[in-house]
Amino acid sequence: MFWDRVIETLERAALARLQLERLQTTAARVAARVPFYQRQLAARHVTPDHIRSLDDLRRLPFTTNADLRANYPEGLLAVDRRDVARLHTSSGTTGKPKALFFSRRDLDAAAELVARCFVMTGATADDVLQNMMTYGLFTGALMLHYGAEKVGLMVIPAGPGNSDRQLMLMQDFGTTIIHVTPSYALYFADLLEKRGLRPCRDLTLRKAYVGAEPYTEETRHKIEQGLGVDVYNCYGLSEMNGPGVAFECGQKHGLHVWEDNFLLEIIDPETSEPVSDGQPGELVLTTLNREAMPLLRYRTRDITALIPEPCPCGRTHRRIQRITGRADDMLIVRGVNVYPQQIERVLMGIPAVGRNYLITLDGLDDMSVQVELAESGFDGQVEHLVNLQNQIIERLRAETLVKPKVELVPPGALPVSEGKAKRVVDRRRL
Amino acid sequence: MNKVKLIAVFAENKPGQTARITGLLATAGVNVRWVTIASTGPFGVMKFLVDRPDAAFATLKQNGVAVSFLDVLAVEVTDRPGALHAVADCLAQNRLNLDNASGFVANRRAVLVIELHELERAQTLLQQAGLRVLTQAELLSL
Missing domain, CATH: 3.30.2130.10 (VC0802-like)
Structure with a gap:
């Protein structure tokens, strides 16, 4: 099923022509209206007329996280204030947030992309969406919300948290799709188990759109089993609309990037040079269909890889692998690069391990991992716990090349978040 | 059993x-x-x-x-020297490994609670050695 069959299956050459035309428009727009880009282009001796092919993209400057902060609040605005329809912010862990502006037309374009995602996974007007993301300045809930309404789903704007109410809404209104972070999905699955509820018998859930945090294939399986749903990986970032930038189709193998709206590059985060197709690197996106705040070559800091092969679903928009890490999340422990997702992949592959873990870096470069035991992972034998602990240490060492301390804790012992999970505590004073 | x-x-x-x-x-x-x-x-x-x-x-x-x-098994032993040894010796003779053990005395009756892997075989062997292996009901009614 397609929301917009023509554009979703547009032949590559025609798609490239559309992209070039839109890139030229975008470059001309920022050159005319945004002082920050005017300075950047002048420094590179580039004018919009230099963009004659898609390869000329490389002549344009990158935009970084820091550029967005430096131009806070409205230094990157490309329309009059009166033409802005909505403000979102993207929170940073430190300092000022990033301000993101959308015109009426931008919001409609974003909702169109989300509508494509919904229909791509088989959603119809018969579905009921319970949107368990945070409503507010964060793009997560609102951007998906309007796309769902466009397709005609009934939307329950539940927001996150208050699990008892979530459960009540699901049961009373027959929720079939949830939009949720992976950590809250796991927490919720745990809650169902504790209440003795079986999702296939007691709920009507069919699908979960899971995003806003990177997660692993193993976590997908845990959520699918725990909630009795098909999990579709949903990628987005507030700088690029929020959810719906890339989404999985029914194949559940890689996320289609809507290339008529975003020009995608994958580069080596160190050298900023493109990597070859299929190699991991940092995802860089240029907005192609945005008027209030176009961004050139935005460094997402997300690590992924292109899947160059055509998808059996028939869409011509290329796919990326699930995000394997955030360039900013990378930990350096004893000189070794470690991504938290590597640790998650190991832990979620061990059946006796529960759903929560916490990585702590301490002292002079010691890594310790607290791991919750699954409720079914305890058989009364202390020896088995010691064996499990050793098995986890060995598997983590093999995966990351760093030998961590591992501490098993009972289910529910670690703090749970109903929003974005905090998985790493760094207390090193190096 | x-x-x-x-x-x-x-x-x-x-x-x-x-x-x-x-x-x-x-x-x-x-x-x-x-x-x-x-x-x-x-x-x-x-x-x-x-x-x-x-x-x-x-x-x-x-x-x-x-x-x-x-x-686990609960073995009643007499409250006198050598009683614990009788149990340990029976298990040792038959190469059964004791994972955990602990004992208590209730109403002047001594009970040894033992954890091991081959419960059924251990019970048979202990009974053959003349020791009394208590049921749950017997243990709770001490």
Whole structure:
């Protein structure tokens, strides 16, 4: 099923022509209206007329996280204030947030992309969406919300948290799709188990759109089993609309990037040079269909890889692998690069391990991992716990090349978040 | 066979953990007849002999506690020198490894609670050696 069959299956050459035309428009727009880009282009001796092919993209400057902060609040605005329809912010862990502006037309374009995602996974007007993301300045809930309404789903704007109410809404209104972070999905699955509820018998859930945090294939399986749903990986970032930038189709193998709206590059985060197709690197996106705040070559800091092969679903928009890490999340422990997702992949592959873990870096470069035991992972034998602990240490060492301390804790012992999970505590004073 | 069902709980080795578990059992009206707590580093395992094991298991499970049943043997030994040795010797002669053991005396009767892998074989051997292996009901009515 397609929301917009023509554009979703547009032949590559025609798609490239559309992209070039839109890139030229975008470059001309920022050159005319945004002082920050005017300075950047002048420094590179580039004018919009230099963009004659898609390869000329490389002549344009990158935009970084820091550029967005430096131009806070409205230094990157490309329309009059009166033409802005909505403000979102993207929170940073430190300092000022990033301000993101959308015109009426931008919001409609974003909702169109989300509508494509919904229909791509088989959603119809018969579905009921319970949107368990945070409503507010964060793009997560609102951007998906309007796309769902466009397709005609009934939307329950539940927001996150208050699990008892979530459960009540699901049961009373027959929720079939949830939009949720992976950590809250796991927490919720745990809650169902504790209440003795079986999702296939007691709920009507069919699908979960899971995003806003990177997660692993193993976590997908845990959520699918725990909630009795098909999990579709949903990628987005507030700088690029929020959810719906890339989404999985029914194949559940890689996320289609809507290339008529975003020009995608994958580069080596160190050298900023493109990597070859299929190699991991940092995802860089240029907005192609945005008027209030176009961004050139935005460094997402997300690590992924292109899947160059055509998808059996028939869409011509290329796919990326699930995000394997955030360039900013990378930990350096004893000189070794470690991504938290590597640790998650190991832990979620061990059946006796529960759903929560916490990585702590301490002292002079010691890594310790607290791991919750699954409720079914305890058989009364202390020896088995010691064996499990050793098995986890060995598997983590093999995966990351760093030998961590591992501490098993009972289910529910670690703090749970109903929003974005905090998985790493760094207390090193190096 | 005469195995005895204990409740085993996995808990963190930090203040308040035992109280949480015993509180849940008390609220459910479960009577604890015997308990051991053993810690290895950051975690500990508590084992309880209770009057109503199924109710104890259900209430702990409902409250998200990592709980499991654990089958053990309860051997009655006479309260005199050499009695414990009789049990240990019987197991040793038959190359059975004792994983955990602990004993108590109730109403002048001494009971040894033993954990090992081949419960059924151990029971047969102990009975052949003239020792009495108690059933759950017998143990609870001491």
